[in-house]
Protein backbone atom coordinates (compact mmCIF):
# COMPACT_ATOMS: atom_id res chain seq x y z
CA UNK A 1 0.00 0.00 0.00
CA UNK A 2 1.42 3.29 -1.06
CA UNK A 3 -0.04 5.50 1.63
CA UNK A 4 1.54 7.75 4.22
CA UNK A 5 1.79 6.29 7.69
CA UNK A 6 0.97 8.66 10.53
CA UNK A 7 1.40 6.20 13.35
CA UNK A 8 3.24 2.94 13.45
CA UNK A 9 3.17 0.75 16.56
CA UNK A 10 5.68 -2.08 16.68
CA UNK A 11 5.96 -4.96 19.13
CA UNK A 12 4.27 -3.02 21.94
CA UNK A 13 4.08 -4.87 25.26
CA UNK A 14 2.75 -3.31 28.46
CA UNK A 15 2.20 -4.77 31.89
CA UNK A 16 0.74 -3.50 35.15
CA UNK A 17 1.98 -4.32 38.62
CA UNK A 18 -0.94 -5.19 40.88
CA UNK A 19 -1.26 -6.75 44.32
CA UNK A 20 -2.37 -9.97 42.59
CA UNK A 21 0.71 -10.03 40.34
CA UNK A 22 1.74 -8.77 36.92
CA UNK A 23 -1.07 -8.15 34.41
CA UNK A 24 0.25 -8.61 30.87
CA UNK A 25 -2.23 -6.22 29.30
CA UNK A 26 -0.61 -5.69 25.88
CA UNK A 27 1.43 -8.47 24.30
CA UNK A 28 3.32 -7.58 21.15
CA UNK A 29 0.91 -5.27 19.31
CA UNK A 30 1.69 -4.08 15.75
CA UNK A 31 -0.62 -1.48 14.21
CA UNK A 32 -0.49 1.23 11.56
CA UNK A 33 -2.61 4.31 10.98
CA UNK A 34 -2.55 6.00 7.57
CA UNK A 35 -3.02 9.66 6.78
CA UNK A 36 -6.66 10.68 6.51
CA UNK A 37 -7.94 7.19 7.33
CA UNK A 38 -9.91 5.66 10.14
CA UNK A 39 -8.68 2.70 12.13
CA UNK A 40 -11.15 0.98 14.43
CA UNK A 41 -9.87 -1.13 17.29
CA UNK A 42 -12.51 -3.62 18.42
CA UNK A 43 -12.69 -6.36 21.01
CA UNK A 44 -14.46 -7.33 24.20
CA UNK A 45 -13.95 -5.46 27.45
CA UNK A 46 -10.43 -5.96 28.81
CA UNK A 47 -8.87 -6.86 25.45
CA UNK A 48 -6.41 -3.94 25.63
CA UNK A 49 -7.98 -1.26 23.44
CA UNK A 50 -7.79 1.56 26.01
CA UNK A 51 -4.32 0.66 27.22
CA UNK A 52 -3.06 0.79 23.61
CA UNK A 53 -4.41 4.30 23.04
CA UNK A 54 -3.30 5.48 26.48
CA UNK A 55 0.22 4.43 25.53
CA UNK A 56 -0.08 6.55 22.37
CA UNK A 57 -1.19 9.54 24.44
CA UNK A 58 1.46 9.01 27.14
CA UNK A 59 -1.17 8.69 29.87
CA UNK A 60 -0.60 5.15 31.17
CA UNK A 61 -1.33 4.86 34.88
CA UNK A 62 1.57 4.83 37.32
CA UNK A 63 1.67 1.05 37.77
CA UNK A 64 1.95 0.50 34.00
CA UNK A 65 5.27 -0.33 32.36
CA UNK A 66 6.17 -0.46 28.69
CA UNK A 67 8.17 -3.69 28.39
CA UNK A 68 8.99 -3.41 24.72
CA UNK A 69 8.06 -1.62 21.55
CA UNK A 70 8.04 1.64 19.66
CA UNK A 71 5.34 4.10 18.60
CA UNK A 72 6.51 6.17 15.64
CA UNK A 73 4.51 9.28 14.89
CA UNK A 74 5.15 11.08 11.61
CA UNK A 75 3.98 14.67 11.63
CA UNK A 76 3.44 16.46 8.33
CA UNK A 77 1.77 19.54 9.74
CA UNK A 78 4.68 21.90 9.13
CA UNK A 79 4.96 20.83 5.49
CA UNK A 80 7.96 18.61 6.11
CA UNK A 81 7.92 15.08 7.56
CA UNK A 82 9.04 14.88 11.17
CA UNK A 83 9.25 11.40 12.66
CA UNK A 84 9.27 11.01 16.43
CA UNK A 85 9.19 7.98 18.69
CA UNK A 86 6.54 8.72 21.29
CA UNK A 87 7.70 6.22 23.92
CA UNK A 88 11.01 8.05 24.17
CA UNK A 89 9.22 11.13 25.55
CA UNK A 90 8.64 11.78 29.25
CA UNK A 91 5.05 12.34 30.41
CA UNK A 92 5.85 16.04 30.71
CA UNK A 93 7.17 16.22 27.14
CA UNK A 94 4.09 14.36 25.90
CA UNK A 95 1.84 16.89 27.61
CA UNK A 96 3.77 19.82 26.24
CA UNK A 97 4.39 18.64 22.68
CA UNK A 98 1.97 15.92 21.65
CA UNK A 99 -1.03 15.37 23.86
CA UNK A 100 -3.91 17.67 22.84
CA UNK A 101 -1.73 19.42 20.32
CA UNK A 102 -0.79 16.77 17.76
CA UNK A 103 -2.89 13.89 19.01
CA UNK A 104 -6.21 14.62 20.71
CA UNK A 105 -8.69 12.34 22.36
CA UNK A 106 -12.47 12.33 22.77
CA UNK A 107 -13.65 10.34 25.76
CA UNK A 108 -16.83 8.34 26.12
CA UNK A 109 -18.55 10.54 28.66
CA UNK A 110 -18.35 14.23 27.77
CA UNK A 111 -19.13 15.25 31.36
CA UNK A 112 -15.83 13.80 32.60
CA UNK A 113 -13.82 15.90 30.16
CA UNK A 114 -15.78 19.15 30.51
CA UNK A 115 -15.31 21.53 33.40
CA UNK A 116 -18.79 22.20 34.85
CA UNK A 117 -17.76 25.58 36.25
CA UNK A 118 -16.38 27.12 33.06
CA UNK A 119 -18.23 28.43 29.98
CA UNK A 120 -17.66 26.14 27.01
CA UNK A 121 -16.09 28.94 24.95
CA UNK A 122 -13.25 29.36 27.46
CA UNK A 123 -12.75 25.60 27.49
CA UNK A 124 -12.30 25.54 23.72
CA UNK A 125 -9.88 28.48 23.88
CA UNK A 126 -7.77 27.00 26.68
CA UNK A 127 -5.66 24.59 24.59
CA UNK A 128 -4.86 27.19 21.91
CA UNK A 129 -3.77 29.66 24.60
CA UNK A 130 -1.62 27.03 26.35
CA UNK A 131 -0.02 25.30 23.38
CA UNK A 132 0.29 28.12 20.87
CA UNK A 133 0.04 31.26 23.03
CA UNK A 134 -2.74 32.35 20.66
CA UNK A 135 -4.11 35.81 21.47
CA UNK A 136 -7.48 35.97 23.22
CA UNK A 137 -9.15 37.55 20.23
CA UNK A 138 -7.85 34.97 17.77
CA UNK A 139 -8.67 32.07 20.11
CA UNK A 140 -12.20 33.44 20.53
CA UNK A 141 -12.74 33.69 16.79
CA UNK A 142 -11.41 30.19 16.22
CA UNK A 143 -13.59 28.78 19.03
CA UNK A 144 -16.70 30.30 17.39
CA UNK A 145 -15.67 28.73 14.06
CA UNK A 146 -15.13 25.36 15.73
CA UNK A 147 -18.57 25.46 17.35
CA UNK A 148 -19.99 26.15 13.94
CA UNK A 149 -17.94 23.30 12.41
CA UNK A 150 -19.31 20.82 14.95
CA UNK A 151 -22.84 21.87 14.10
CA UNK A 152 -23.76 24.10 17.04
CA UNK A 153 -26.12 26.87 15.98
CA UNK A 154 -25.72 30.44 17.22
CA UNK A 155 -22.12 29.70 18.18
CA UNK A 156 -21.37 33.18 19.57
CA UNK A 157 -24.25 32.91 22.00
CA UNK A 158 -23.25 29.36 22.93
CA UNK A 159 -19.71 30.40 23.84
CA UNK A 160 -21.07 31.61 27.18
CA UNK A 161 -23.08 28.46 27.96
CA UNK A 162 -22.08 26.07 30.72
CA UNK A 163 -22.00 22.30 30.07
CA UNK A 164 -25.16 21.64 32.14
CA UNK A 165 -27.11 23.96 29.83
CA UNK A 166 -26.47 21.65 26.86
CA UNK A 167 -27.92 18.28 25.85
CA UNK A 168 -25.72 15.15 25.82
CA UNK A 169 -25.26 15.28 22.05
CA UNK A 170 -24.32 18.98 22.17
CA UNK A 171 -21.80 18.34 24.94
CA UNK A 172 -20.18 15.62 22.84
CA UNK A 173 -19.93 18.14 19.99
CA UNK A 174 -18.23 20.61 22.34
CA UNK A 175 -15.75 17.92 23.41
CA UNK A 176 -14.98 17.32 19.73
CA UNK A 177 -14.50 21.08 19.21
CA UNK A 178 -12.05 21.13 22.14
CA UNK A 179 -10.18 18.15 20.69
CA UNK A 180 -9.90 19.90 17.31
CA UNK A 181 -8.90 23.28 18.74
CA UNK A 182 -5.15 22.78 18.29
CA UNK A 183 -5.46 21.26 14.80
CA UNK A 184 -4.29 17.78 15.83
CA UNK A 185 -3.18 15.29 13.19
CA UNK A 186 -4.73 12.33 14.97
CA UNK A 187 -8.10 12.19 16.72
CA UNK A 188 -8.66 9.25 19.06
CA UNK A 189 -12.29 8.51 19.92
CA UNK A 190 -12.96 6.19 22.84
CA UNK A 191 -16.53 4.91 22.33
CA UNK A 192 -17.61 8.48 21.57
CA UNK A 193 -21.27 7.64 21.20
CA UNK A 194 -22.31 4.93 23.68
CA UNK A 195 -23.78 7.41 26.17
CA UNK A 196 -26.03 8.88 23.46
CA UNK A 197 -29.26 7.73 21.86
CA UNK A 198 -29.11 6.02 18.48
CA UNK A 199 -30.05 8.98 16.26
CA UNK A 200 -27.60 11.29 18.01
CA UNK A 201 -24.93 8.55 17.86
CA UNK A 202 -25.32 8.42 14.09
CA UNK A 203 -25.08 12.21 13.85
CA UNK A 204 -21.85 12.32 15.88
CA UNK A 205 -20.31 9.62 13.66
CA UNK A 206 -21.32 11.56 10.56
CA UNK A 207 -19.91 14.73 12.07
CA UNK A 208 -16.52 13.13 12.68
CA UNK A 209 -16.50 11.72 9.14
CA UNK A 210 -17.36 15.12 7.76
CA UNK A 211 -14.59 16.81 9.76
CA UNK A 212 -12.20 14.16 8.51
CA UNK A 213 -13.11 15.00 4.92
CA UNK A 214 -12.62 18.71 5.57
CA UNK A 215 -9.40 18.50 7.56
CA UNK A 216 -7.69 15.27 6.42
CA UNK A 217 -7.28 14.23 10.06
CA UNK A 218 -6.54 10.56 10.86
CA UNK A 219 -8.90 8.89 13.31
CA UNK A 220 -8.71 5.94 15.71
CA UNK A 221 -11.97 4.62 17.15
CA UNK A 222 -12.00 2.20 19.99
CA UNK A 223 -15.30 0.48 20.36
CA UNK A 224 -17.22 -2.69 21.21
CA UNK A 225 -19.76 -1.86 18.59
CA UNK A 226 -19.21 -3.47 15.20
CA UNK A 227 -22.13 -1.44 13.86
CA UNK A 228 -20.07 1.71 14.48
CA UNK A 229 -17.06 0.08 12.84
CA UNK A 230 -19.01 -0.80 9.72
CA UNK A 231 -20.09 2.82 9.35
CA UNK A 232 -16.76 4.54 9.84
CA UNK A 233 -13.66 2.39 9.54
CA UNK A 234 -11.26 2.01 6.63
CA UNK A 235 -9.19 -0.45 8.57
CA UNK A 236 -10.09 -2.70 11.52
CA UNK A 237 -7.92 -4.30 14.19
CA UNK A 238 -9.54 -6.98 16.35
CA UNK A 239 -7.98 -7.39 19.79
CA UNK A 240 -8.15 -10.31 22.18
CA UNK A 241 -6.20 -10.74 25.44
CA UNK A 242 -3.75 -7.96 24.68
CA UNK A 243 -3.01 -9.00 21.11
CA UNK A 244 -4.22 -8.02 17.67
CA UNK A 245 -5.66 -11.33 16.43
CA UNK A 246 -6.98 -10.11 13.08
CA UNK A 247 -6.56 -6.92 11.07
CA UNK A 248 -7.52 -5.83 7.62
CA UNK A 249 -9.51 -3.45 5.48
CA UNK A 250 -13.00 -2.96 6.83
CA UNK A 251 -14.57 -4.99 4.00
CA UNK A 252 -12.07 -7.83 4.55
CA UNK A 253 -13.02 -8.06 8.22
CA UNK A 254 -16.75 -7.85 7.52
CA UNK A 255 -17.01 -10.01 4.41
CA UNK A 256 -14.08 -12.40 4.74
CA UNK A 257 -13.23 -12.74 8.44
CA UNK A 258 -10.76 -15.54 9.19
CA UNK A 259 -10.30 -15.66 12.96
CA UNK A 260 -12.88 -17.64 15.00
CA UNK A 261 -12.90 -14.77 17.52
CA UNK A 262 -13.92 -12.34 14.77
CA UNK A 263 -16.57 -14.88 13.69
CA UNK A 264 -17.81 -14.76 17.29
CA UNK A 265 -17.89 -10.97 17.40
CA UNK A 266 -19.74 -10.75 14.08
CA UNK A 267 -22.23 -13.40 15.17
CA UNK A 268 -22.76 -11.64 18.48
CA UNK A 269 -23.67 -8.40 16.75
CA UNK A 270 -27.40 -7.62 16.46
CA UNK A 271 -28.51 -8.25 12.89
CA UNK A 272 -28.57 -5.16 10.72
CA UNK A 273 -31.89 -6.37 9.34
CA UNK A 274 -33.86 -7.12 12.44
CA UNK A 275 -31.78 -5.11 14.89
CA UNK A 276 -32.27 -7.72 17.58
CA UNK A 277 -31.47 -11.19 16.29
CA UNK A 278 -28.14 -12.25 17.75
CA UNK A 279 -26.79 -15.48 16.28
CA UNK A 280 -24.41 -16.43 18.95
CA UNK A 281 -22.40 -15.25 21.94
CA UNK A 282 -18.80 -16.22 22.51
CA UNK A 283 -18.79 -18.79 25.33
CA UNK A 284 -16.68 -18.40 28.47
CA UNK A 285 -15.04 -15.28 29.81
CA UNK A 286 -12.09 -13.26 28.59
CA UNK A 287 -8.64 -14.62 29.27
CA UNK A 288 -7.16 -13.71 32.66
CA UNK A 289 -4.10 -11.66 31.81
CA UNK A 290 -2.53 -12.47 35.17
CA UNK A 291 -1.91 -15.96 33.81
CA UNK A 292 0.98 -16.84 31.57
CA UNK A 293 -0.26 -17.87 28.16
CA UNK A 294 0.55 -21.28 26.91
CA UNK A 295 -0.59 -21.59 23.35
CA UNK A 296 -3.40 -19.42 22.01
CA UNK A 297 -5.16 -17.38 24.75
CA UNK A 298 -8.45 -17.87 22.87
CA UNK A 299 -8.20 -21.69 22.67
CA UNK A 300 -10.42 -22.42 25.72
CA UNK A 301 -13.29 -20.47 24.17
CA UNK A 302 -12.72 -21.55 20.59
CA UNK A 303 -14.88 -24.38 19.32
CA UNK A 304 -12.60 -24.68 16.30
CA UNK A 305 -9.42 -25.02 18.41
CA UNK A 306 -6.82 -27.48 17.16
CA UNK A 307 -4.42 -29.42 19.41
CA UNK A 308 -1.60 -27.09 18.54
CA UNK A 309 -3.62 -24.13 19.89
CA UNK A 310 -3.09 -25.43 23.44
CA UNK A 311 0.67 -25.56 22.98
CA UNK A 312 1.82 -22.81 20.61
CA UNK A 313 0.65 -19.27 20.00
CA UNK A 314 -0.25 -18.80 16.33
CA UNK A 315 1.74 -16.23 14.37
CA UNK A 316 0.01 -13.70 12.10
CA UNK A 317 -0.77 -15.45 8.80
CA UNK A 318 -1.12 -13.32 5.69
CA UNK A 319 -4.48 -13.58 3.93
CA UNK A 320 -3.89 -10.65 1.57
CA UNK A 321 -1.35 -7.85 1.54
CA UNK A 322 -3.71 -5.91 3.83
CA UNK A 323 -5.36 -8.74 5.80
CA UNK A 324 -3.76 -10.85 8.54
CA UNK A 325 -5.07 -13.23 11.19
CA UNK A 326 -3.42 -15.09 14.05
CA UNK A 327 -5.08 -18.50 13.86
CA UNK A 328 -3.59 -21.91 13.17
CA UNK A 329 -6.60 -22.56 10.91
CA UNK A 330 -4.71 -20.58 8.27
CA UNK A 331 -1.68 -22.87 8.38
CA UNK A 332 -1.28 -24.81 5.14
CA UNK A 333 -1.50 -28.14 7.01
CA UNK A 334 -4.61 -27.20 9.03
CA UNK A 335 -7.86 -29.07 8.36
CA UNK A 336 -10.28 -27.12 6.20
CA UNK A 337 -12.59 -25.28 8.58
CA UNK A 338 -14.82 -22.49 7.46
CA UNK A 339 -17.02 -20.07 9.34
CA UNK A 340 -20.41 -21.20 10.70
CA UNK A 341 -23.14 -21.42 8.03
CA UNK A 342 -25.44 -18.98 9.87
CA UNK A 343 -22.70 -16.36 9.85
CA UNK A 344 -22.03 -16.99 6.15
CA UNK A 345 -25.69 -16.31 5.46
CA UNK A 346 -25.60 -13.15 7.55
CA UNK A 347 -22.52 -11.86 5.74
CA UNK A 348 -24.16 -12.56 2.41
CA UNK A 349 -27.20 -10.59 3.53
CA UNK A 350 -25.02 -7.68 4.72
CA UNK A 351 -23.35 -7.58 1.31
CA UNK A 352 -26.69 -7.54 -0.48
CA UNK A 353 -27.92 -4.73 1.77
CA UNK A 354 -24.88 -2.61 1.00
CA UNK A 355 -25.40 -3.22 -2.73
CA UNK A 356 -29.05 -2.30 -2.52
CA UNK A 357 -28.06 0.93 -0.76
CA UNK A 358 -25.85 1.73 -3.69
CA UNK A 359 -22.62 1.14 -1.76
CA UNK A 360 -19.53 -0.75 -2.86
Ligand SMILES: Nc1ncnc2c1ncn2[C@@H]1O[C@H](COP(=O)(O)OP(=O)(O)OP(=O)(O)O)[C@@H](O)[C@H]1O
Pocket residue numbers: 016017018023025043044045046047048049050051052061063064224289
Ligand atom coordinates in the same frame (compact mmCIF):
# COMPACT_ATOMS: atom_id res chain seq x y z
N1 LIG B 1 -3.98 0.52 35.93
C1 LIG B 1 -4.19 -0.79 35.72
N2 LIG B 1 -3.80 -1.71 36.64
C2 LIG B 1 -3.97 -3.02 36.43
N3 LIG B 1 -4.52 -3.54 35.32
C3 LIG B 1 -4.93 -2.68 34.38
C4 LIG B 1 -4.80 -1.27 34.52
N4 LIG B 1 -5.30 -0.67 33.41
C5 LIG B 1 -5.74 -1.67 32.61
N5 LIG B 1 -5.51 -2.88 33.20
C6 LIG B 1 -5.83 -4.20 32.64
O1 LIG B 1 -5.40 -4.24 31.31
C7 LIG B 1 -6.30 -5.02 30.51
C8 LIG B 1 -6.73 -4.24 29.29
O2 LIG B 1 -7.56 -3.16 29.70
P1 LIG B 1 -8.20 -2.11 28.71
O3 LIG B 1 -8.80 -1.04 29.55
O4 LIG B 1 -7.21 -1.70 27.69
O5 LIG B 1 -9.33 -2.94 28.01
P2 LIG B 1 -10.39 -2.45 26.93
O6 LIG B 1 -10.31 -3.39 25.80
O7 LIG B 1 -10.18 -1.01 26.64
O8 LIG B 1 -11.74 -2.65 27.72
P3 LIG B 1 -13.06 -1.71 27.77
O9 LIG B 1 -13.73 -1.93 26.47
O10 LIG B 1 -13.80 -2.24 28.93
O11 LIG B 1 -12.58 -0.29 27.96
C9 LIG B 1 -7.45 -5.41 31.43
O12 LIG B 1 -7.22 -6.73 31.90
C10 LIG B 1 -7.34 -4.43 32.57
O13 LIG B 1 -7.81 -4.99 33.76
